[in-house]
Amino acid sequence: MPTSPPHAIALAGMLAAATRNSPRITEIQGAVRIEIDLPQELSGLIRSIVLTTLGAADRYGHDYTADGDAVWAEIDRKATAVTDIDSLPPSEPGSGASAPSGCAPPMSEDVHDRTIVLDLLAFPKALPALRHTLREHLGRPCTDVLLCVSELFSNVVRHLGEGTPVTVRVKGTHDGRTRIEVTDPDPRALPVLLHAATNDESGRGLALLDAVALRWGVAQGPESKTVWCEVEGG
Template sequence: MRPFTVGLLATPKAVPELRLAVREHLGRPCPELQLCVTELLTNVITHVGEGTPVTLRISGRATRLRVELTDPDPQARPALRRAAATDESGRGLALLDAVTVRWGVARGDGTKTVWCEL
């Protein structure tokens, strides 16, 4: 697979547009990858702020894909939590954890990258 990189602003409107761009890049649906992209971008919107500039990168091979979403807030560190049945949010990283081989967070100079591998 050829690498895919796109810079965008983290907004609710960008979520379905990014899912579509990923699908078009792959040339086929990939529900797990599209779910990961959705959850990573939604976490930035929710926890860093709407309108935050981010960069999405997808690389790898058919047997293993790596997704990275970089934002400019190294302090906002995502943490896996277990949402109660009545909670309206808080399941994003649990979904990511369920569909990926592994995931993590890397801090850079003034940035944070949340990544996962499928």
């Protein structure tokens, strides 16, 4: 069997960590299919994590059977994280963000502390490319990092609108943690920790962040703000 794409392996690992079940990975024509059983008791938090993870796939769904519920995801055998960004419009001159066609988001890296800085526009289609770049950079399982980045990035899209220029920074700290920062140009729109009801479809973003991160906060500047969090592992 051909080796599964790293994106598929990472997605399977995240689903396994969320559900505590073993994924079933099979080859289909031109893609890799991942299936995993859901726990009988599925909390709202775990449900949101599973949905967030599935959103990174090319296709996904939820199957109901007599034996229980299962979700599935399919990852095409292509450079999803690279080609997804092709359709993004270029940034405005002087915006400090860019989305070049045919390549991953621009990045700078400090070789001493392994900091990665990504400037891009907050479009939903940019999220797979962002997650892929961070996985490649970290070179290790990084479920909590990807979850926090996804929530912070999606929060910008949701509250400030598509196309907002953002800067994403991921770096190690001196005490062995990983720090994630997402900077946007609106210092007034401050995040609020909402505790959604069990059956709510949205409103869990920062509640998820609060549950996963060791600590988090907001740093305001005169023309921007940075929402940051720290998770285990440097």
